[in-house]
Amino acid sequence: SQQGEEDPQALSIQEGENATMNCSYKTSINNLQWYRQNSGRGLVHLILIRSNEREKHSGRLRVTLDTSKKSSSLLITASRAADTASYFCAFYQGAQKLVFGQGTRLTINP
Amino acid sequence: DTAVSQTPKYLVTQMGNDKSIKCEQNLGHDTMYWYKQDSKKFLKIMFSYNNKELIINETVPNRFSPKSPDKAHLNLHINSLELGDSAVYFCASSQEVAGETQYFGPGTRLLVL
Numbered sequence: 098s099q100q101g102e103e104d105p106q107a108l109s110i111q112e113g114e115n116a117t118m119n120c121s122y123k124t125s126i127n128n129l130q131w132y133r134q135n136s137g138r139g140l141v142h143l144i145l146i147r148s149n150e151r152e153k154h155s156g157r158l159r160v161t162l163d164t165s166k167k168s169s170s171l172l173i174t175a176s177r178a179a180d181t182a183s184y185f186c187a188f189y190q191g192a193q194k195l196v197f198g199q200g201t202r203l204t205i206n207p
Numbered sequence: 208d209t210a211v212s213q214t215p216k217y218l219v220t221q222m223g224n225d226k227s228i229k230c231e232q233n234l235g236h237d238t239m240y241w242y243k244q245d246s247k248k249f250l251k252i253m254f255s256y257n258n259k260e261l262i263i264n265e266t267v268p269n270r271f272s273p274k275s276p277d278k279a280h281l282n283l284h285i286n287s288l289e290l291g292d293s294a295v296y297f298c299a300s301s302q303e304v305a306g307e308t309q310y311f312g313p314g315t316r317l318l319v320l
Contacts, residue, residue, distance in 0.1 A: 100249070128307060130307070130308070132311075134248075137314075138313060138314070139211070139297055139299075139311035139312050139313045139314050140250075140297070140299075140309075140311040141311070142308045142309065142310070145307055145308060183248060185250065193255060193262060193263055194252055194255075194263055195240075195252065195309060196252075197249075197250040197251075199247070199248065199249055200248050200250075202248075
């Protein structure tokens with residue numbers, strides 16, 4: 098199976114700054130999702146973008162999808178300490194199997 | 208009113224033992240999953256059930272046996288535990304087989320000594 102690749106693996110920024118993380122994949126997809134995992138917790142779904150969409154917003158989150166480059170980015174604006182977490186992109190391989198990237202560890206410094 | 212719950216939260220056991228992890232969802236979803244997250248945070252699917260029927264069975268040792276008594280429950284039994292089984296195991300659920308959003312439990316941290 099082919100997992101997504103995320104970049105950077107770790108990111109540390111000051112509170113209030115914007116954080117951008119990227120995901121690349123190799124297969125054709127119907128949609129791409131982003132999840133957040135706080136330390137010691139389960140994954141929480143953040144946003145889903147469909148293959149016919151280029152950009153989607155949800156609060157301080159902005160997701161883009163470029164199917165020609167097989168890549169997506171997640172932008173978190175005006176970061177807060179509570180945004181400290183690992184962020185994973187995920188997409189379906191075939192109809193049933195959700196495949197995750199290896200994640201970006203985001204640290205927001207006060 | 209937790210959506211997806213797992214028990215136990217922590218599990219420390221000796222090599223060779225048999226253990227079970229339980230999962231329940233109260234979302235009314237038809238599909239449930241087990242994932243394994245290793246020490247590098249890599250998350251990989253193990254099994255998926257839809258309405259009590261097995262639909263995904265990844266390359267997992269047959270020491271791992273999922274059981275779904277009803278569509279709200281998916282338990283994971285592990286026989287003859289090995290050191291390499293140490294990981295965090297997550298249960299998840301979705302509305303459909305190709306459900307777009309999956310809802311995850313809090314995880315069970317398994318440590319095999």
